[in-house]
Amino acid sequence: MMRSRRIALSLLLTCSLAFFFMNSGFGQQVGSDEQRSTEEKKEIVTQTETEKEKLIPSPKNIKEGTAIYVFVGWMWLSIFVLIYILRLKIKEIDRLYKIKFFSAKRE
Amino acid sequence: MNLKAVITGIQAWFDDRFGLSQIFKFLREKEVPQHKHTIWYYTGSAILLFFGIQVITGFMLVFYYKPTLEEANKSIARIMTEAPLGWIIRSVHFWSASFMIAIVFIHLFSIWITKSYRKPREATWMSGVFLLVISLAFGFTGYLLPWDALSLSATKVGTDIPRSIPVVGIWITKLLRGGEDVTGDTLTRFFGFHVCILPVFIFILLGFHIYFIQKQGMSLPVDVENRNEDVNSLPFWPNFVYREMIVWLLLVGILVTIAIFLPPSLDKAADLMAPAPEGIKPEWYFLFLFQILKIFPAKILFINGDTLAVLLFAVAFILFFFLPFIDNKPAERKGKIITVIAYVVIVFAVVMTVWSLL
Numbered sequence: 001m002m003r004s005r006r007i008a009l010s011l012l013l014t015c016s017l018a019f020f021f022m023n024s025g026f027g028q029q030v031g032s033d034e035q036r037s038t039e040e041k042k043e044i045v046t047q048t049e050t051e052k053e054k055l056i057p058s059p060k061n062i063k064e065g066t067a068i069y070v071f072v073g074w075m076w077l078s079i080f081v082l083i084y085i086l087r088l089k090i091k092e093i094d095r096l097y098k099i100k101f102f103s104a105k106r107e
Numbered sequence: 108m109n110l111k112a113v114i115t116g117i118q119a120w121f122d123d124r125f126g127l128s129q130i131f132k133f134l135r136e137k138e139v140p141q142h143k144h145t146i147w148y149y150t151g152s153a154i155l156l157f158f159g160i161q162v163i164t165g166f167m168l169v170f171y172y173k174p175t176l177e178e179a180n181k182s183i184a185r186i187m188t189e190a191p192l193g194w195i196i197r198s199v200h201f202w203s204a205s206f207m208i209a210i211v212f213i214h215l216f217s218i219w220i221t222k223s224y225r226k227p228r229e230a231t232w233m234s235g236v237f238l239l240v241i242s243l244a245f246g247f248t249g250y251l252l253p254w255d256a257l258s259l260s261a262t263k264v265g266t267d268i269p270r271s272i273p274v275v276g277i278w279i280t281k282l283l284r285g286g287e288d289v290t291g292d293t294l295t296r297f298f299g300f301h302v303c304i305l306p307v308f309i310f311i312l313l314g315f316h317i318y319f320i321q322k323q324g325m326s327l328p329v330d331v332e333n334r335n336e337d338v339n340s341l342p343f344w345p346n347f348v349y350r351e352m353i354v355w356l357l358l359v360g361i362l363v364t365i366a367i368f369l370p371p372s373l374d375k376a377a378d379l380m381a382p383a384p385e386g387i388k389p390e391w392y393f394l395f396l397f398q399i400l401k402i403f404p405a406k407i408l409f410i411n412g413d414t415l416a417v418l419l420f421a422v423a424f425i426l427f428f429f430l431p432f433i434d435n436k437p438a439e440r441k442g443k444i445i446t447v448i449a450y451v452v453i454v455f456a457v458v459m460t461v462w463s464l465l
Contacts, residue, residue, distance in 0.1 A: 055188070075364075082356055090350060
């Protein structure tokens with residue numbers, strides 16, 4: 001039961017990641033200068049090499065900037081939750097190892 | 108047919124063909140010693156983690172990168188400004204390379220200090236030293252790919268160093284550059300090294316390195332072994348892997364945060380006719396070598412200073428490579444002196460790096 005739940009969870013995670021990458025548009029053709037509409041060009045906040053010598057990367061617009069900072073916060077929160085769960089699991093498996101639970105099971 | 112039966116069927120299918128149950132049995136039975144130096148065991152898997160990130164982000168970047176004189180710099184600019192999340196992907200690739208090389212250095216020096224390379228682990232050490240060289244080669248070839256003024260000049264300096272080697276020096280420089288000077292041919296060649304030749308070598312060596320580690324098991328530091336006490340150990344799966352997962356999570360968090368807040372910039376495209384810019388510096392992991400070459404006198408007795416420096420580097424590398432055979436009595440006086448040398452080398456490299464940055 002636990003195993004099937006784990007597999008279902010892994011599948012769900014894989015699908016979510018695949019969905020995220022498909023929707024992020026990564027891997028799609030960027031297109032040449034002619035293909036880009038002038039409207040799209042306006043969205044590019046960072047200057048091209050003709051405007052500025054050094055290209056400093058940054059979020060393209062406020063929406064992307066906010067999304068990135070929210071992502072960083074969410075990522076650290078997830079990391080701390082996962083670490084907390086892992087620590088609980090470590091405590092439990094160490095206890096089982098100490099009482100030789102798995103060796104007894106194998107014998 | 109319920110889900111459990113389907114899963115068991117799939118598992119059986121894979122097991123019949125790939126013998127996965129044998130691998131899982133091996134991992135369940137593998138043990139990791141627990142002592143005061145256990146922390147160094149985590150560095151090996153951290154390197155693998157960053158290597159994996161390098162491969163994935165590298166695949167993403169190669170979709171957009173164009174290794175030609177006209178397009179190299181423009182394509183990086185396009186990655187940074189137009190490709191979805193391109194600047195973050197590039198930044199993660201850039202920072203994970205630095206993280207990976209830093210941990211490779213820590214990993215090698217921890218092995219040197221704990222003397223984990225002693226018999227029968229000499230081949231593991233030697234494959235590890237080659238992996239360090241390949242990691243540095245990845246860094247060196249990757250540095251030119253943005254094709255900006257600084258990377259062009261640094262590559263000119265870097266590829267000029269082998270010229271000082273007697274007999275084969277000029278040939279090596281020409282081989283690296285694809286001609287007399289750094290040109291578009293060098294860029295194409297470096298791209299080939301970076302995405303094709305070096306990955307082949309790193310995968311082969313990594314395979315050998317991991318095989319040796321699994322075959323010999325985790326090494327005990329020499330001082331722990333000499334105490335002749337029983338050493339506690341933990342099963343690799345799942346007890347140690349769960350602990351490693353905590354380290355990986357923290358490292359990924361730090362990497363992504365740094366990549367977002369400190370992304371690498373891009374200078375304007377390099378001009379082959381322009382004079383070299385001021386303050387040419389290689390990546391941080393080459394700074395100590397760069398500084399040593401800088402302070403070396405132009406001529407010592409009748410020998411050219413650069414030639415002597417390169418020959419000294421070569422001798423140091425050979426000694427480093429054959430260290431397990433030189434340090435064949437790790438518990439005795441000779442072994443202790445070699446440990447002191449390790450600390451001296453670390454301090455020297457750090458001082459040279461800081462000096463170069465000043």
